[in-house]
Amino acid sequence: MTDKTTTKKSSPVKVNLGCGVGLFKGFINVDKYFTLKQLQSKRGLYRNAMIEPGAEFVQADAANLPFSDSSVDYIESINMIEHIPIRDVPQVFAEIARILKPGGRLGLLTDNFDKLAQNWTNNVAKPDFSEHHYFELAQLIYGNQLGPGEFHTSPFNPWILNSFIVWAGLTLDKMTIYPQGSTDAPQLQTVKWQKNSLLRNEVMWAEAHLPK
Amino acid sequence: MATKTIQKKQELVKLNLGCGVQLVKGFINIDKYLTLEQLKSKKRQYANAVVPKGAKFIQADAANLPFANNSVDYVESIDMIEHMPTKKVIKVFMEIYRVLKPGGKLKMMTNDFDSMAKIWLKYMTKPGFTEDHYYEFSEILYGNQVGPGEYHTSPFNPMVMNSFIVSVGLTLDKMTIYHLGTSDYPKNAQTMGPPMKNGRMRCDMIWAEAHK
Numbered sequence: 001m002t003d004k005t006t007t008k009k010s011s012p013v014k015v016n017l018g019c020g021v022g023l024f025k026g027f028i029n030v031d032k033y034f035t036l037k038q039l040q041s042k043r044g045l046y047r048n049a050m051i052e053p054g055a056e057f058v059q060a061d062a063a064n065l066p067f068s069d070s071s072v073d074y075i076e077s078i079n080m081i082e083h084i085p086i087r088d089v090p091q092v093f094a095e096i097a098r099i100l101k102p103g104g105r106l107g108l109l110t111d112n113f114d115k116l117a118q119n120w121t122n123n124v125a126k127p128d129f130s131e132h133h134y135f136e137l138a139q140l141i142y143g144n145q146l147g148p149g150e151f152h153t154s155p156f157n158p159w160i161l162n163s164f165i166v167w168a169g170l171t172l173d174k175m176t177i178y179p180q181g182s183t184d185a186p187q188l189q190t191v192k193w194q195k196n197s198l199l200r201n202e203v204m205w206a207e208a209h210l211p212k
Numbered sequence: 213m214a215t216k217t218i219q220k221k222q223e224l225v226k227l228n229l230g231c232g233v234q235l236v237k238g239f240i241n242i243d244k245y246l247t248l249e250q251l252k253s254k255k256r257q258y259a260n261a262v263v264p265k266g267a268k269f270i271q272a273d274a275a276n277l278p279f280a281n282n283s284v285d286y287v288e289s290i291d292m293i294e295h296m297p298t299k300k301v302i303k304v305f306m307e308i309y310r311v312l313k314p315g316g317k318l319k320m321m322t323n324d325f326d327s328m329a330k331i332w333l334k335y336m337t338k339p340g341f342t343e344d345h346y347y348e349f350s351e352i353l354y355g356n357q358v359g360p361g362e363y364h365t366s367p368f369n370p371m372v373m374n375s376f377i378v379s380v381g382l383t384l385d386k387m388t389i390y391h392l393g394t395s396d397y398p399k400n401a402q403t404m405g406p407p408m409k410n411g412r413m414r415c416d417m418i419w420a421e422a423h424k
Binding site for chain 2: 085086087113114116117118120121124125126127129131134135137138139141142143145151152153154155157159160
């Protein structure tokens, strides 16, 4: 009897929230700003574009997710939340909590604004700042600005991220800070890090779950 | 003869570049994101909206101004340049230089990101800040986000501002910093709306005066 149950068990429902140009098989990849056709045409435009054959894609707003309550096992969201307008951020966390099954997990990665503010103060707020530093940091603060949605609109740091997670009713299991320049990076299912690539900014990797 | 010349003298051509919802008579008011109709309808939406009768308005992109070379006496731009995508900022300064007559003047106001970085590092990097603080400060950093164009996309400080001004061939005459928390403001500004004049500065502001 147990065997039968095991074989009948469907595979976990996993959502790649704010997939951008990285679509992965085994995930329902979600982004607001693309159709699948546009995504496919963008492959030439972005070096890091990756569309695994058979990857599912749904165009949707993270503040209004087309999933029923308690239907998702795992949400991974990489460099998405900083693209959400500041007044919509609580709604996105509420949506994540709504669609997760009890015990379902969230893995979320975003930039640490504390480090951006420090970098600005240390590198740009002085007369001999370099143009390169300025444009690099402007991009890290405000997004690459290459197209719709590719703008940053909300700042986070560990305290703020923790506040949103807890406010939405999720339990934070672990928050890991990966420093700028490090080659170390979290084991992600929806990003294939290039070997030895350096992190351009300090990032936070938050792991949380919806309590049963 | 002298009186005749004075009477014949044409009115000065003055631009209010990035007027938003505050149009000023005697200026050609310019904004990318609004039509005059929309502006009038926004009067109800914004407490600070001002659309005087007879004020001229042109919908245009600051990076592509519909004016001939050497045709403008004065450009005033209040809280506009931080709304420009970073890669377009230099083009805006080049356009200002192009349309100004030799001897024509530019006066420009924008947020000082040095002060925003300082405020963030002072108040946001440890617990104790309030939710209101966070939202208010996020809006100062990233714009009020209530409509298209109302997002900040480029950071400035006095050194960065000076670099852009000098690199297009303008001469900086004066740069004044109006400090956070004070209710001081540039008295020689002609297009500045009532909220700035009546309220306190929410972060340090840069007031740059330059000429061609």
